[in-house]
Amino acid sequence: MQFKSPFHWVLLILSSLVLLFILAPLAGMILKTSGTELFETVIDRDVRKSVWLTLGVAFLATLFFSLGAIPLGWLLARNSFPGKRIVQGLIDLPIVLPHTAAGIALLGFISRDGLMGKIASGIGLNLVGNPVGIALAMAFVSLSFLINSSRDGFAAVPERLEKAALNLGASSFRMFFTVSVPLSWRSIASGFVMMFARGMSEFGAIVIIAYYPMTVPVLIYERFNQFGLSYARPAAVLFLAVALMVFIILRMISVNGGWKRVSPLREEDI
Amino acid sequence: MLELRNISKNYGDFELKEISIQIQKGEYFILLGRSGAGKSQLLEIISGLRKPDRGEIILNGRDITRENIQERKVGLVFQDFALFPHLTVFDNISYPLKMKKMKSGKIVKKVGEISDNLNVKHLLDRKPDVLSGGEKQRVAVARTLVTSPDIILLDEPMSSIDTPLRDDIRRLLRKINQSGMTILHVTHDHRESIRLAHRVGVIHNGRIIQIGHPVEVFAKPANRFVARFAGIQNFFKVDIIRENSRILGKSNKMSFVLPDGDYNENGIVMLKSDRIEITREKNNSYDNCVRATVNEIYRTESGFELYADAGEIFHVAITEKIKMGYNTDPGQTLFLCFTSADLQVI
Numbered sequence: 001m002q003f004k005s006p007f008h009w010v011l012l013i014l015s016s017l018v019l020l021f022i023l024a025p026l027a028g029m030i031l032k033t034s035g036t037e038l039f040e041t042v043i044d045r046d047v048r049k050s051v052w053l054t055l056g057v058a059f060l061a062t063l064f065f066s067l068g069a070i071p072l073g074w075l076l077a078r079n080s081f082p083g084k085r086i087v088q089g090l091i092d093l094p095i096v097l098p099h100t101a102a103g104i105a106l107l108g109f110i111s112r113d114g115l116m117g118k119i120a121s122g123i124g125l126n127l128v129g130n131p132v133g134i135a136l137a138m139a140f141v142s143l144s145f146l147i148n149s150s151r152d153g154f155a156a157v158p159e160r161l162e163k164a165a166l167n168l169g170a171s172s173f174r175m176f177f178t179v180s181v182p183l184s185w186r187s188i189a190s191g192f193v194m195m196f197a198r199g200m201s202e203f204g205a206i207v208i209i210a211y212y213p214m215t216v217p218v219l220i221y222e223r224f225n226q227f228g229l230s231y232a233r234p235a236a237v238l239f240l241a242v243a244l245m246v247f248i249i250l251r252m253i254s255v256n257g258g259w260k261r262v263s264p265l266r267e268e269d270i
Numbered sequence: 271m272l273e274l275r276n277i278s279k280n281y282g283d284f285e286l287k288e289i290s291i292q293i294q295k296g297e298y299f300i301l302l303g304r305s306g307a308g309k310s311q312l313l314e315i316i317s318g319l320r321k322p323d324r325g326e327i328i329l330n331g332r333d334i335t336r337e338n339i340q341e342r343k344v345g346l347v348f349q350d351f352a353l354f355p356h357l358t359v360f361d362n363i364s365y366p367l368k369m370k371k372m373k374s375g376k377i378v379k380k381v382g383e384i385s386d387n388l389n390v391k392h393l394l395d396r397k398p399d400v401l402s403g404g405e406k407q408r409v410a411v412a413r414t415l416v417t418s419p420d421i422i423l424l425d426e427p428m429s430s431i432d433t434p435l436r437d438d439i440r441r442l443l444r445k446i447n448q449s450g451m452t453i454l455h456v457t458h459d460h461r462e463s464i465r466l467a468h469r470v471g472v473i474h475n476g477r478i479i480q481i482g483h484p485v486e487v488f489a490k491p492a493n494r495f496v497a498r499f500a501g502i503q504n505f506f507k508v509d510i511i512r513e514n515s516r517i518l519g520k521s522n523k524m525s526f527v528l529p530d531g532d533y534n535e536n537g538i539v540m541l542k543s544d545r546i547e548i549t550r551e552k553n554n555s556y557d558n559c560v561r562a563t564v565n566e567i568y569r570t571e572s573g574f575e576l577y578a579d580a581g582e583i584f585h586v587a588i589t590e591k592i593k594m595g596y597n598t599d600p601g602q603t604l605f606l607c608f609t610s611a612d613l614q615v616i
Contacts, residue, residue, distance in 0.1 A: 158352070160348055160350070160352045161352050161354060161355075163314075163319050163346075163348070163352070164346070164348055164352035164354075165354075165365070166318075166319065166339050166340065167317055167318075167319070167339060167344075167345070167346045168365055168366035168369060168413065168414075168417060169340045169366045169369040169370055169417060170340070170365075170366075170369045171340065171369075174369060178365075179354060182356050183354075183355070183356055
């Protein structure tokens with residue numbers, strides 16, 4: 001791209017400002033954190049516990065809910081039915097809902113008086129203040145990413161390939177696992193990463209469902225509230241580093257592990 | 271072998287109506303129709319991808335109308351092949367065998383045989399995106415044949431293949447048919463039916479309008495639509511009258527001497543463009559000979575096509591050699607001569 005015209009220069013400046021806006025606070029936070037502070041945070045047992053809890057619960061929540069979210073994505077991609085738009089709107093709702101409101105709604109559902117809470121109580125489980133409750137809060141606010149991404153992935157797989165699989169003797173299940181999923185793997189993986197990342201960073205809904213055990217966003221908030229910015233910052237930097245690492249690893253897996261998207265999805269290639 | 275009895279299905283804006291076809295064992299049947307005529311929909315119904323609203327599908331005496339797609343023994347080769355892009359050629363061909371849970375040793379043997387037969391053995395390790403159109407078609411056919419179907423359905427098998435490779439695929443399809451495989455092939459190209467089919471059915475607007483031997487269908491088209499398929503371009507709407515001992519077809523602008531026969535009061539006169547002779551003077555050995563002015567002339571695959579105005583516009587096919595002997599520049603006057611026997615009235 002050559003920046004010859006004023007138009008391109010204006011675009012370059014505006015784009016740089018946006019990128020700077022994202023980068024500057026993060027860079028400031030990292031630069032203001034000394035190595036000693038960071039080291040102390042890393043060896044802090046509470047922080048480490050919190051990081052593992054956050055990563056583990058976010059991953060398991062994503063994995064568990066993907067069992068329903070991915071098939072739902074396929075249903076939405078392949079079927080037209082009355083009320084499809086309403087279903088689609090419902091799926092997108094958690095994205096636009098204030099997350100504290102989502103937490104309140106979920107609390108009503110999973111507390112001992114709520115429907116799910118009563119069922120959980122039946123097997124001796126109190127979801128409020130429990131990692132399971134945290135997982136539910138994380139999933140509630142982030143499911144949309146996986147559903148929508150899977151739907152887009154499946155929609156990009158030519159339906160003819162699925163029909164061919166059926167004609168060749170595959171059952172619908174085998175068609176799904178041998179054709180639909182492998183060919184939309186990239187989108188599904190991308191949705192998985194987004195859901196995981198979004199769940200991991202959730203604060204608003206979790207703080208209402210479970211202040212303890214503390215996920216990292218709640219821990220950062222608590223340290224900030226009780227001890228101030230300089231005490232909260234190293235935990236934030238550590239979490240940023242961990243999140244970034246996980247994000248990069250998952251992205252690499254989804255890019256290299258999946259089928260190459262270019263050829264399957266070009267109509268002329270099939 | 272395969273019998274369709276009054277198959278009907280409503281798609282909202284389009285309908286398949288009362289489709290009845292009987293295909294014999296070992297027959298090569300071509301269903302000819304424009305895009306949107308309902309050909310692919312019919313194949314989907316036969317293969318079980320969709321259920322008809324009414325009617326029955328009988329295969330080898332068994333009613334398969336409501337049978338699961340996986341159990342029908344009907345192989346469908348899709349237009350554009352529908353090879354699985356994430357699988358190698360081997361995995362594509364072995365896919366249906368794996369679905370049957372066949373043992374791997376047997377799979378390797380079967381894929382080896384079929385790929386040898388269809389000349390794709392050297393491609394087994396490749397992914398479909400590096401194959402040519404012809405190779406993809408061979409792999410798609412191999413993948414279907416390996417299921418040992420009772421009949422194979424081919425959806426426009428030539429449409430995604432470069433012209434030079436089509437002969438190769440035609441030979442392959444003939445060979446497969448000659449080995450005893452029953453084939454139902456749908457296409458929009460009437461030349462394919464002449465080259466390949468034992469019988470041809472013409473489908474138009476969701477209805478079968480003519481079935482017969484290709485030569486018979488194209489020699490005696492049931493209507494103007496079928497005639498168009500046969501490459502007939504000259505159609506003239508006429509009122510038919512008897513005058514002296516002759517039968518005349520009179521259009522608004524000219525009249526034709528028609529062959530003897532019983533006709534309605536009006537009809538459509540059809541004339542193949544290669545049945546018209548051009549002459550400098552009126553030639554009385556033809557019972558139809560009209561003066562015409564050349565409007566345009568175009569080169570075609572086999573020579574030239576001339577558009578000449580004799581009151582009605584005629585399409586005339588001439589060879590390079592004939593063109594050399596006449597001045598066919600636009601504006602020139604010629605005589606267009608043809609016998610009444612060359613005229614068909616529908």
